[in-house]
Amino acid sequence: MTKSSGVSAEGVRAKVSVERALSEFRAGRGVVLAHGAERAIVFSAESVEPAHAAAISEAAAGRARLVLPAARLRRLGMDRTLAGAVALPVVDPQRIAQLVLHLDARIDAPVAPLAEIDAAALELSALALVLPPVIIAPLQGPPPDDMMIVDVADIHDFRAANVRDLRLVARAPVPLEGAGETEFVVFRGGEGMRDQVAIVVGKPDMGEPVSVRLHSACLTGDLFGSLKCDCGDQLRGTVRWMAENGGGVLLYLDQEGRGNGIANKMRAYRLQAQGFDTYDADEMLGFEHDQRHFDFAAEMLKQLGIGRVRMMTNNPIKIAAMTQAGLEVVDEQRVLGRPTTHNVSYLASKRDRAGHYIDVEALAAQAPIDG
Numbered sequence: 001m002t003k004s005s006g007v008s009a010e011g012v013r014a015k016v017s018v019e020r021a022l023s024e025f026r027a028g029r030g031v032v033l034a035h036g037a038e039r040a041i042v043f044s045a046e047s048v049e050p051a052h053a054a055a056i057s058e059a060a061a062g063r064a065r066l067v068l069p070a071a072r073l074r075r076l077g078m079d080r081t082l083a084g085a086v087a088l089p090v091v092d093p094q095r096i097a098q099l100v101l102h103l104d105a106r107i108d109a110p111v112a113p114l115a116e117i118d119a120a121a122l123e124l125s126a127l128a129l130v131l132p133p134v135i136i137a138p139l140q141g142p143p144p145d146d147m148m149i150v151d152v153a154d155i156h157d158f159r160a161a162n163v164r165d166l167r168l169v170a171r172a173p174v175p176l177e178g179a180g181e182t183e184f185v186v187f188r189g190g191e192g193m194r195d196q197v198a199i200v201v202g203k204p205d206m207g208e209p210v211s212v213r214l215h216s217a218c219l220t221g222d223l224f225g226s227l228k229c230d231c232g233d234q235l236r237g238t239v240r241w242m243a244e245n246g247g248g249v250l251l252y253l254d255q256e257g258r259g260n261g262i263a264n265k266m267r268a269y270r271l272q273a274q275g276f277d278t279y280d281a282d283e284m285l286g287f288e289h290d291q292r293h294f295d296f297a298a299e300m301l302k303q304l305g306i307g308r309v310r311m312m313t314n315n316p317i318k319i320a321a322m323t324q325a326g327l328e329v330v331d332e333q334r335v336l337g338r339p340t341t342h343n344v345s346y347l348a349s350k351r352d353r354a355g356h357y358i359d360v361e362a363l364a365a366q367a368p369i370d371g
Contacts, residue, residue, distance in 0.1 A: 015165070030055070065088075121136060181201070199250040205248065298325030316356070
């Protein structure tokens with residue numbers, strides 16, 4: 001079942017505007033956000049250099065601010081559940097770097113609630129897969145001619161628009177080791193920066209409950225066999241199980257690093273090497289426990305004709321997301337990888353801090369793989 005495109009001209013304009021802004025933002029260039037008559041230049045805090053600082057200072061005339069997510073504010077010593085903004089009367093790249101990345105930094109200034117442009121800037125940062133903190137430079141006059149202008153409302157609607165516009169673009173048989181009858185179905189839209197893939201294993205009856213796994217891409221584990229996680233084992237084990245048990249569908253989703261992107265995943269890995277667990281490392285960088293969305297995954301299943309699922313997952317968030325999206329979850333099945341000397345503490349963190357259904361003690365009792 002395919003979905004015809006009914007996107008309006010205004011919808012196309014809005015999406016193109018945000019997509020171009022994301023490209024500029026990821027490249028470290030400023031983007032102008034518009035909210036009514038208000039205009040402000042937004043920069044990613046991770047890419048601010050002295051030349052940027054001078055331009056921001058000139059544009060903002062002493063009214064620049066640094067917007068920090070709640071997770072990073074907590075790590076800066078504040079009891080916060082909401083993001084906030086810190087005044088930057090002087091745009092100092094060194095001070096900004098301390099507030100964005102340093103482990104022992106502290107805030108010695110008031111934290112203001114977010115304006116509409118601030119909230120949209122944080123969302124732009126999340127969509128661009130860069131570090132969350134952003135710098136806002138309110139404009140007094142007209143915006144620079146060479147900068148993209150994007151409306152705040154278009155940024156906030158972008159994720160939902162990608163779900164609405166999700167469409168099947170290609171499909172072909174791709175036999176896999178241990179699963180010779182397998183079809184790859186490619187969708188455009190959804191989350192992340194690339195296409196999404198549904199791997200249909202065997203010939204599942206789409207009118208009956210279908211075994212389904214939502215698998216977020218993990219370059220290190222899926223491709224290179226990293227011992228720090230269990231992702232590669234889960235991926236290959238699920239496909240083998242489906243091939244031997246009536247088939248199923250594995251959705252391979254562009255959500256590296258729990259939705260933070262590969263660069264931020266490596267930043268978190270460096271912090272883990274210094275002794276932080278996986279969730280503390282993410283929080284140091286400004287991320288909450290899980291940045292992923294799964295509404296587009298449910299839409300992929302619906303376009304394949306699937307309405308009832310047997311979820312192959314350890315993650316209660318994925319189960320709840322499918323139910324919330326209107327799919328009937330008739331059963332659950334755990335998907336466990338092999339323990340290693342490098343991943344047992346990681347698995348324990350997922351159980352203890354994110355509620356994953358993992359019997360870590362039973363896994364640890366097995367002979368661990370030692371890299």
